[in-house]
Amino acid sequence: MGKAVIFTSIDVDDLCSMVATRLVPVLQKTILDNTSDEQITLSQAADLLGKTTATVRNCISDGRLKNYGTGNQRPKLSRKEVFQLKKNSI
Numbered sequence: 001m002g003k004a005v006i007f008t009s010i011d012v013d014d015l016c017s018m019v020a021t022r023l024v025p026v027l028q029k030t031i032l033d034n035t036s037d038e039q040i041t042l043s044q045a046a047d048l049l050g051k052t053t054a055t056v057r058n059c060i061s062d063g064r065l066k067n068y069g070t071g072n073q074r075p076k077l078s079r080k081e082v083f084q085l086k087k088n089s090i
Contacts, residue, residue: 028087035083039068039076048082059085 069076
């Protein structure tokens with residue numbers, strides 16, 4: 001646990017911001033650690049990222065995501081890698 005801090009007067013918005021600053025990275029790591037590494041489709045990746053399939057294809061082309069599909073298969077992506085990319089914001 002961290003040090004105890006005594007607040008004499010603090011704005012609610014400032015308090016929320018302080019909590020979010022510490023909580024978001026912890027939640028992102030927890031989600032990433034507990035995400036299965038199954039393979040997902042291009043459209044599933046786009047849905048997870050909140051982006052278009054064209055953007056996901058660009059991420060594959062520029063090396064930010066690896067295509068695990070072989071030959072003429074449709075792209076298969078690692079769910080864990082997609083979450084990692086989302087965490088790092090594309």
